[in-house]
Amino acid sequence: MEQRIRTRLAGRERDGLLRKLIPVDQEKHGRMRAGDKEFINFSSNDYLGLSSHPDIIKAARKAAGPVFGSSASRLMTGSTGLHDALEQKTAGFKGKPAALVFNSGYQANVGVISALCGRGDVIFSDRLNHASIVDGILLSGAKSFRYRHNDIAHLEELLSGERRKYRNSMIITETIFSMDGDIAPVREIVSLKKRFDSLLMADEAHATGIFGETGAGILEQAGITDDCDIAMGTFSKALGSFGAYIASSGAIKEYLVNTCRAFIYSTALPASVINASIAAIDAVKKEPFRRTALLANAAHLRGRLREKGLDVKGESQIVPVILGKNPETARAGEKLREKGYWVTPVRPPTVPKGTARLRISVTCDHTRDVLEKFADDLCDILEDRAWDTRNLRS
Numbered sequence: 001m002e003q004r005i006r007t008r009l010a011g012r013e014r015d016g017l018l019r020k021l022i023p024v025d026q027e028k029h030g031r032m033r034a035g036d037k038e039f040i041n042f043s044s045n046d047y048l049g050l051s052s053h054p055d056i057i058k059a060a061r062k063a064a065g066p067v068f069g070s071s072a073s074r075l076m077t078g079s080t081g082l083h084d085a086l087e088q089k090t091a092g093f094k095g096k097p098a099a100l101v102f103n104s105g106y107q108a109n110v111g112v113i114s115a116l117c118g119r120g121d122v123i124f125s126d127r128l129n130h131a132s133i134v135d136g137i138l139l140s141g142a143k144s145f146r147y148r149h150n151d152i153a154h155l156e157e158l159l160s161g162e163r164r165k166y167r168n169s170m171i172i173t174e175t176i177f178s179m180d181g182d183i184a185p186v187r188e189i190v191s192l193k194k195r196f197d198s199l200l201m202a203d204e205a206h207a208t209g210i211f212g213e214t215g216a217g218i219l220e221q222a223g224i225t226d227d228c229d230i231a232m233g234t235f236s237k238a239l240g241s242f243g244a245y246i247a248s249s250g251a252i253k254e255y256l257v258n259t260c261r262a263f264i265y266s267t268a269l270p271a272s273v274i275n276a277s278i279a280a281i282d283a284v285k286k287e288p289f290r291r292t293a294l295l296a297n298a299a300h301l302r303g304r305l306r307e308k309g310l311d312v313k314g315e316s317q318i319v320p321v322i323l324g325k326n327p328e329t330a331r332a333g334e335k336l337r338e339k340g341y342w343v344t345p346v347r348p349p350t351v352p353k354g355t356a357r358l359r360i361s362v363t364c365d366h367t368r369d370v371l372e373k374f375a376d377d378l379c380d381i382l383e384d385r386a387w388d389t390r391n392l393r394s
């Protein structure tokens with residue numbers, strides 16, 4: 001066994017796929033440290049800079065009180081008044097009757113999908129959905145079909161051919177795709193879910209706090225909150241805290257409290273984390289300038305890179321530059337690091353084979369000067385190398 005593991009690791013190293021844990025220290029204003037060097041951080045999901053917001057840190061400290069840990073799962077003795085308060089606040093924020101807090105987004109997706117779907121049911125899932133959705137589907141035992149990314153015609157074709165053969169049906173999509181930064185055609189998906197009598201589950205991990213009039217996400221922006229049965233999201237990205245939620249009907253929440261193993265058999269988040277998430281929702285509501293600045297920054301960087309001839313995808317704060325090959329993408333990441341930028345190269349299996357990329361994550365704290373210099377430096381690095389030419393239009 002040990003020998004097989006070593007051989008596999010060597011294979012990963014050869015293919016440019018070996019990952020290493022690098023200890024870093026997060027700093028404010030879109031910066032971080034690794035060793036004795038400071039970097040501008042373009043790999044953080046702290047899009048709104050809320051993880052260093054004084055109100056959120058104060059809320060965490062206040063709730064830590066004389067006891068830190070929650071000591072048990074929610075159904076044992078781990079459920080505090082703050083958990084209820086966060087769930088009520090989240091439900092209000094998302095415009096749904098109820099919400100349920102999970103310890104992480106991974107746990108929420110795996111737990112909810114496998115609790116709601118089972119043998120005899122069918123799931124239609126976007127091909128680029130997050131690993132936690134893929135794992136939830138596998139665990140559920142339901143029959144599943146993956147439709148081509150954001151391809152409504154393909155989804156319709158699959159629903160037409162397959163839906164009627166199964167008992168219950170669920171369509172699952174991210175609303176902002178984590179590695180591509182593009183937006184799901186949610187209105188069209190809603191029409192199909194109604195036509196084919198399916199539930200809709202939408203993962204708003206990268207949309208929560210950023211899109212929509214109050215920052216609730218893409219469902220709010222598209223005006224389809226009521227049509228989405230399960231809106232999942234995280235407190236750990238734009239909200240700068242930790243944990244996740246689903247917002248749904250009261251019946252779905254109650255059913256999950258009774259059947260969702262990822263919820264039932266896991267210790268509750270501590271009160272300090274819960275109170276920080278409450279403060280984070282308040283900050284999103286009170287400080288809309290953060291999401292306005294974030295989206296303006298992202299549009300600015302995307303515009304600059306496109307002006308310079310780079311084929312940049314997406315339409316959100318996630319700005320992917322697809323280079324294709326794994327070792328070259330890793331090398332581009334190293335070159336950027338030498339210039340003081342932290343952009344983690346993203347390779348398979350996180351993204352499909354042949355689409356290794358630099359996933360540039362913009363925050364509201366990046367200044368225009370930083371973004372302009374970064375765009376120049378990135379293009380210089382790519383132009384210097386023969387391997388990048390596929391990504392340059394001319």
Ligand SMILES: Cc1ncc(COP(=O)(O)O)c(C=O)c1O
Binds near residue numbers: 174234236244
């Ligand atoms: C789309 C999506 N869903 C779920 C998750 C999991 O969330 P968490 O980091 O809270 O486990 C992530 C995080 O990477 C994500 O990008």
